[in-house]
Amino acid sequence: MGFAHASSFPCPPTTSCLFPPHPAWLIPHLVHRFANPARFLRIARWATPLTLALGLVLTTAGLVIGLFFSPPDYQQGESVRIMYVHVPAAWLASGGYLGLAIASAAALIWRHPLATIAARAIAPVGAAFAAICLMSGSLWGKPTWGTYWVWDARLTSMLVLLFLYLGYLALSAAEGERGNDRKGAAILALIGAVNLPIIKYSVEWWNTLHQGASVSILSGKSAMAPEMLAPLLISVAGFSFLFSAIVLMRMRAMLAEQRVEARSRRLAEAVA
């Protein structure tokens, strides 16, 4: 028995009209719906300042509360304040790579015109966050463990993530120079996604100096005091909005560069 179908989800021709639509049909439909660069730009023009403003306000609030108003840890003392920059950077480095892998899959499977641009926009931002995560982690490690670096499973898998980002950037740039469609870089991004569960579960699978997770997104449970959890979540939200704003700006820049190249080519052809 089907219900009346929402007009925004037109029925596929071969299936019965059900609401909500089946995910197997809905996901490709949404992917193709946003494949239009003009539609994307209409959304990005108002989303960019909004995400930027939200990111700046939330990041400032989270970091100020974390630095000056949250309590020191009973074991780590004041050095726990590094958590408010280290943890959001780590989550976004991993989350960014997931986005890179999904965009690469969309580029390979559906030849989505925006997917390759999204992947290329995410990669340098994710690499920067991975580098920030590693460096702030080193600065946290010295007063806590007595060393800046140890070849521990979590730290090593995070370093591998940074190398995967750099590998993607290098391969994508090389393929772009040759005029290829960057398939090799997309395949590298997909293969590299195997590192994400290794990062997540490294503290459980191996004996590591790095502590286990204090906050579980899946179960919604936290071993952290609310006075520390609140600024951490505010920082994570702020960093996420800033990450989104930077990616949107980079995608807009790439689309504008593509338009310039296309128009210059057309002008050159008209002159010739």
Place this chain on the structure above:
Amino acid sequence: MTHTANLWASYIWPAYILTIGGMAALLAWSWTSMRTAEKRSDALKRSRQDQ
């Protein structure tokens, strides 16, 4: 007291400066490249319309 002051100067402030500086650099780079590219695209579009 000295230990706490050292902790702030040697580890906490550098971690924050590194993160905020890195993010500010990323924001400035993305903003500048977006504005430059969109200005070039608009200028080319206008020159084509004038022709």
